[in-house]
Amino acid sequence: MKNIIGHLKSILGLSRTRAGEPLSFKAGFNRFREVLDTNNRALEIITEMGDKLGGDYLFDINYIKRTYSELSSAVFSSIQSFDSLTQNKYPQIHGAFTRIDNQINRLIYDIVSSHSGMVVFYEDITWDMSRDVGGKNAHLAELKNYLKLNVPDAFAITTRAFDEFIKQNGLNEKIEALGKATAINKSMLDTLQDLIINADFPPELDSAIEKAIGKIKVRCGGKCFLAVRSSAEEEDSEFSFAGQFETVLNVPLEGKAVKEAYKSVVASLFSEKAVAYLNRLGYDIRKFKMAVGCMTMVDAASSGVIYSTNPDGDNNTLIINATWGLGKSIVEGQTDADLYMVKKDLSPEIVDIKPGRKEFMIVNLENGGTGKVSAPDEMIGKPCLTTGQAIELTRQAVSIEKHFRKPQDIEWATDRDGRIFILQSRPLTLPSVPSRQGRGEIRGFPSPLEGEVEWDAAILMKNKGIVVQKGIAAGRVFILRHMDELDNFPKGSILVSRYDSSNFVRVMPYVSAIITDMGTPTSHMASLCREFRVPTVVNAGNATEVLKHGQDITVNADDGSVTVYDRVIRELVESSAINHMKMEDVYEFRKKRYVLRYISPLNLIDPLLDDFTPEKCKTMHDILRFTHEKSVTELVDSAKYGSAMLKRHAAVKLDIPIPAGIIMIDIGGGLNITEGSDKAVFEQIISVPLRAIIKGIMHPGVWHSDMVLLKTKDFLSSMMRMSDITMDASDYVGFNVAVVSKEYVNLSLRFGYHFNMLDCYCSENAKNNHIYFRFVGGATDIVKRSRRVELIAAILKEYGFNLKIKGDLIIARLANTRQDEMENILEQLGRLIAYTRQLDAMLHDDSTVEQYARNFLEGRYEL
């Protein structure tokens, strides 16, 4: 019955059943080539942009505008050809294109978001909203929604809310004036901060915050508090901003308190240290937008920080700092926390534990806010994590690092029930050697010279403390007793202090080195020191006593060893002073380059996975990948209707010494024959891929013409399966058809009970090339059939195919391969098709699979 319908269809030429004019195969093939051509043009532009925006060229926004507009129209015209080829089968691709195109235009033309509301809950934050919710919120939402990690219930107050808040209170002008000022003006900052603290909320924002609080209240049963913290546009994505902005902990869940906290976080953007930090990194304060995150507080039993890669440079271990109560004290560098070093294996293993004393802890206060209390005696000096917790933290940290493809600095907490929560994750700035030499100060980095030379200078300190940032620096000691004294810090001096503090950022651009008595390598200050590449040693014990204010010293902080000399050793410093600031450190560069994130990366990798859909396209590259892949599928599908084509095209029989029974239809330049001929010999095949396959089929020894006897059981099972097999491929039955052009072949072969389908484009441009190979059926029982599947899969894998196996159906794909390699693989496929024709009857046990596969790969084809 099915065959009759198929036959009728083919007579009527209705090879397609979708609405609209059915395309002839030839027209479809031409659309296919258009898709390839436009895709290639687009890919070339993507490559060029990657090159020009890679840091080796001076470029400007006009270049990006101009080039992107070329790219956008190439992708658009590719989609048009694709629509025409597929007869609008994938309308969602338009949505994907528009979404990504808008995203890119927003970046290029600096269009302020209207994407989101004033408040967004983490579960509703999607990957493309990082400009709306800020980097920190976006990262955490990703961990919650994508990695399914335990992130406390939270919402983001967006950058749009920030814009409205600033506008409503008429603060734009003040900020504008601040941006224009040549030096940081403290009184301007103070005024601005006062205005923010006393500002009113735009009604829309006010009600959005109230609503969000209501929602959280319902979800946590009314008994929770919030942590309110900044989430600036780029925060936690490229630069850490560690400790730059205010965080308000344990805020009562009520409108007034949350709004107060919001204001103090926003005001902190205009603190002296934050503005200094932004200036240093080249940000324009006028364009800087701050989103805020409001997250329910964890009633923390313990908290801390993980460095997902050991800053010592050992990639195989990570370190966990842990303390009782809240982790605030660790990030502020004021406690001797526990230190766990854990091996990052599949089954992580604790390598080392250094328990700290932890005499004090920071806890949530009953009515809001936090307080410092003495730790109970029985907890002092005791490690605050169980082995299980340390290992679970390690597992989570490894998955986060893997997800962001960068070492991470992760804040975590455990609650009273021992559950782990992830509170923040940002890129870890690992110590880098060497670095820039700034203006005025003398700062350098270890060189080969060091270690071989004994300096004529007394050693004041040796091997004390933990090296946060390697380097060599010389200068005058400045002992800091109170934070206020930072205002008088002389440029080029060496800062020596009892505690470390993120406030030090104010002097970061011109401090030569930092040494602190206390502190941890995971504090905010430590992150900043690495970012600014300031040679830094923490936890040095009694540096504030050993070193004298005003004394000239040289600090050499190397791998784990620290030496402080009692004079300026210029040779030591100069021997290694190199300017190593990287282009990535230039903010404008990173900002402009950011556009590439929506252009170049490829997220749609495996067409055989479920998420190979237009909805999952995140970049222009993804769209090109999708249209290319689906164009191939479309071509494969439409070529299946070879029987219909035979009615409309002249068919030519392939005349070769092997009885393969192949009929060829030339749709353009595939055969070198005179008009009216009805057969062609091997030499007349111009089609590059068909020629290679036939060469393989004809390879001496692979085509076994002796009938391999089927056992009775095999024969019966084949009889019973016949209808199943033909159901799937009714149009192939009776034909071995090759649709060919110069660079293309679609080949449907039925040998015995095996159905092979091979679709291939093989040209000089590797990007265009693909092989799609399908193998189904078999006359023997299921065990032997599955052995054959195994055998073919083993062989195809050797040639680099991407496989999908379902029962005894194999779908194999290969793309983006050079023509010469393609030809080689096609020839092997030809051999494989011929070789496996009668193979399953031979596969008596599992060991034969391996044996035949090996034989084939070694070129031995006897059965």
Add this chain to the structure above:
Amino acid sequence: MDRYRIMVIDDEKIVGDMAKMSLEQEGYIVETFLNAEPALVRLKEEKFDVVVTDLKMKGIDGMEVLRTVKRLYPETRVIMITAFANLDAAIEALRGDVHDFFPKPVKIKELKASIQRALSKQK
């Protein structure tokens, strides 16, 4: 040894920032300006060995910068960069005693080489 001074004028911040970063790596002292007016004021205060300027800018353009530089310091070399590979502008610029002309995007390596040539000719 005195370090060479390079001035970069371009109305887009990114060009100055990237140029400054890469040229400072070579040991030059680099000052950047977003438009020509303050740049020319600065030039009157101090001599620069090489001036790299955008051709098309609002207000005073690159040709005007070139003329002023040549009037103040005939030996200072001027390198012109512009957003589009505009042939006419290039010809005019070269006639006006410009040391080199680059269409944007400018390969930083080539700019560095051009600056080195400019400096070696001054010796």
